[in-house]
Amino acid sequence: MNSPLAIIGNGRAIDRALVPELPLDEFQQTILNGVEHGQRVVQLFGSLDLEVVQLYLVLADDRQSTLRLARTRLSGDSFPSLTPRCTQVHLFEREIAEQFGIRAEGHPWFKPVRFHRSFRPGHDAWNRPDNQPIVAGVMDFYRVDGEQVHEVAVGPVHAGVIEPGHFRFQCDGEDVLHLEISLGYQHRGVERAMIGGPNARSIHYAETLAGDMTIGHAMAYCQVFEALAHCQKTPRAQTLRGIALELERLANHVGDLGALAGDVGFLPTASFCGRIRGDFLNMTASLCGNRFGRGMIRPGGVGFDLDATIVPDLLKRLDTAERDCKSVIDLLWNAQSVMARFEDIGRVSQEVAMELGLVGPAARACGLQRDVRNDHPSGIFRFVQIPVSTWESGDVFARTYLRWLEMQHSIHFINEQLRALPAGDVRSDVNPVAPSQIAISLIEGWRGELCHLALTDAAGKFERYKIVDPSFHNWAGLALAMRNQQISDFPLCNKSFNLSYCGHDL
């Protein structure tokens, strides 16, 4: 049984009415069929349509470069969970439950995601009373019993200068039997606040969803906006966006390589990579005045043009940074003490990665060919292809080495683009946002696929704005990577994923 779905491309909008409404069982069967055929669930979320909750589905068909849409109308406050038959939807179903007070019956892991009140007053999936506070981290954690078994609880405040999250390890001696991750501490209500936009704050929300993916999220937002406003970007603007996106990837990847070296006590690479990260951030600051790229990406194009005088300077700095990278990163692969700690630690199999729907470097390190720049290209990536790097082993080494492979491609890309910058304006006029549309945008941020989706109402305002950060897909990957590993390897495994708390918590 194949239900008709609406099919659109990345960065496109269609009339909301064209998204077929299916009965719930058919809607769920569509998910199962799609996933069985290698499609991925990129969005599955609730939206309130006069008191009735509708579920929207976006499946990505990476081979066809298409996004397939359907919706269903829920009656009552529950539906049968699909998670036992399709792991990919596990967190989506929990999110729907938390946001709309809809229970996913039979969900094997039915717990809050971000610890906030439901968007529908009086409807709570866990029947928590309105007059009692919801406390982050207070939930039923999975527990293992046994004479030698002990529990280690860490966070929300961690030992380093990092974001808050709570981790519970069930350990047998040094070995981790299970890790459960409970987040939500960074929840600041961005999806709710996006409703009624676009307005003066919208772009700033996008830029601060995850500070280290400012460019990625701002691009995803602008692509949604531009699809809704039927706005064409100039070639120069698209090229500059691509350069900014790859600079962001470089800064974060080299920073991660340094941090991974630091976690195994290999100081030469650790200390030098930390500094080189700054060199890439400062290149971004040369573009727009801010090291994280604030102000660079704006609806209709970019906020800053590149003066002809900056180009030779940037090329020179890129060249220096590349040589600096080579001199210290290759040390890692030649140091036995490093490789002994990287190889065969925190392994995720390709099957598990498929099942969880991992994205980005975490997926590619398991041998999955998954990269939005290649599978659903938009902007400059429709004209310039960056080869997809993969590695097979799925361990800390794979996630580390992959970053270096990707960095080399990004450096090459920026080099080429800076030498062949198209002439012209960098910002086009934007029209008002069209009413009653649905628009989707995917961007391959440095952590992986980020997806923004907007539903506009009859007045052309955001009725629902849905954000999926790559970390939403990937936190479960870290939990599974820790199975049967030593607890002392947790910092290393964690760093090899380097996921975002704020991007997950929104």
Add this chain to the structure above:
Amino acid sequence: MFDILLARHHQGHRTMEYPDGPPPALPERFRGKPTIDASKCPDGCAKCADACPTQAITITDKPRIDLGRCLFCTDCMNACPEGAIRYTREYRLAVHRRQDLVIDPDHEIKLAAELDGKLKRLFGRSLKLRQVSAGGCNACELDVNVLNTIGWDLSRFGIQFVASPRHADGLLIAGAVSENMKLALQKTYDAVPSPKIVIAVGACAIGGGPYIDHPEIHNGAGGIVPIDLFIPGCPPHPLTILDGLLRLVGKIEGTRASETTKTP
């Protein structure tokens, strides 16, 4: 081993001379302290205030900018038809009191002075901080971390981040303080032995940042713990953060009597 030494030679010595030498070069397009040239403002114009995403600009008798709310974006500048707003290259922005962040054409920013008396004796040569991240975007944390890289080498000033509040002399807070982090922040503060200091870094920790007035957050840390140093920005440049920290411990010039910035 030989490769490591070669790499060491290739990379060279990188720790900056600042504050004994000049500060590191800031990017050409760096946005430091904003200024409004009120003489250019036509009567009744409030386009900058209307464009500001966080209502950092108020116009009554004269335009005022609240640096505690400012995201240092370009929205006001782009909205101004008269070209009255510009960002200077002034990176020194840290102050002691929240109200000192509100600037107008007649009042320059009153920079933080060093700790006085007993606190200076206690913390002037060794300041251990616990960082708490509480409902932000992690950019402030990242640029705080940068101070630990070899270029900045924060520990040469006796300032270090420690793993436990019990080992700390104070807190450095980033984030708007989400409802979900309020309790953890309070407990972390309580766990720091007295006397203690609190530093708020970034627009979120000072006033809520882009999330001002969301019910999910508490508009910054000020309503929950007393704050001794405010470092504005979104995020502040590492140099702005370092300048603030060094002011507090009296390790740069001009911190005895509190300074005001001059617009360059």
